[in-house]
Amino acid sequence: ETGVTQTPRHLVMGMTNKKSLKCEQHLGHNAMYWYKQSAKKPLELMFVYSLEERVENNSVPSRFSPECPNSSHLFLHLHTLQPEDSALYLCASSQDFLYEQYFGPGTRLTVT
Amino acid sequence: ILNVEQSPQSLHVQEGDSTNFTCSFPSSNFYALHWYRWETAKSPEALFVMTLNGDEKKKGRISATLNTKEGYSYLYIKGSQPEDSATYLCAFCGDKLIFGTGTRLQVFP
Numbered sequence: 001e002t003g004v005t006q007t008p009r010h011l012v013m014g015m016t017n018k019k020s021l022k023c024e025q026h027l028g029h030n031a032m033y034w035y036k037q038s039a040k041k042p043l044e045l046m047f048v049y050s051l052e053e054r055v056e057n058n059s060v061p062s063r064f065s066p067e068c069p070n071s072s073h074l075f076l077h078l079h080t081l082q083p084e085d086s087a088l089y090l091c092a093s094s095q096d097f098l099y100e101q102y103f104g105p106g107t108r109l110t111v112t
Numbered sequence: 113i114l115n116v117e118q119s120p121q122s123l124h125v126q127e128g129d130s131t132n133f134t135c136s137f138p139s140s141n142f143y144a145l146h147w148y149r150w151e152t153a154k155s156p157e158a159l160f161v162m163t164l165n166g167d168e169k170k171k172g173r174i175s176a177t178l179n180t181k182e183g184y185s186y187l188y189i190k191g192s193q194p195e196d197s198a199t200y201l202c203a204f205c206g207d208k209l210i211f212g213t214g215t216r217l218q219v220f221p
Contacts, residue, residue, distance in 0.1 A: 004155075042116075043156075043201070043211040056209070090155070098143055098205040103155035
């Protein structure tokens with residue numbers, strides 16, 4: 001099994017839709033991360049969970065809602081998004097917070 | 113405001129050339145500096161994790177140095193090959209986790 005998987009790989013949604021992104025890691029790591037990659041911008045850290053507790057939330061709008069039910073799974077629930085939220089959303093995991101990260105393939109999100 | 117800056121933004125070199133680029137980061141509240149390589153259509157992959165001032169790390173033809181007192185790290189590639197073409201990202205780990213904008217390297221045969 002690959003280390004970090006993300007589903008779906010591509011998602012097109014309207015501004016009134018509700019959808020969820022899923023991330024799963026098979027590495028036995030304790031920390032998981034959500035990032036947003038917009039064109040010509042650096043990777044933006046959105047959320048960090050360590051041992052299933054949220055440890056960092058970088059002022060992300062409430063239309064993005066993370067969920068970490070266990071140390072292997074991380075979700076990003078999306079509702080009433082805006083077109084400017086269109087981006088590549090990457091999930092990563094690491095042995096512990098601030099250790100080297102292993103990234104998933106990303107979800108390319110388009111909000112219409 | 114914490115900034116992590118990488119230079120140059122992009123770099124084109126011929127196969128066989130050696131090259132280097134820079135990551136500048138805050139010199140306070142430092143815990144670690146990560147380097148990642150991000151090839152097109154793939155996920156970022158960790159190259160190095162550096163924690164101590166004066167650290168030098170090497171992986172094949174790629175090496176990195178760290179100066180935490182002045183807040184910079186250099187990444188060197190010796191004898192660049194086309195397969196080295198990628199975006200190289202650094203990430204500052206301290207009281208915040210912040211990625212730089214990356215250096216996009218293209219190596220021409």
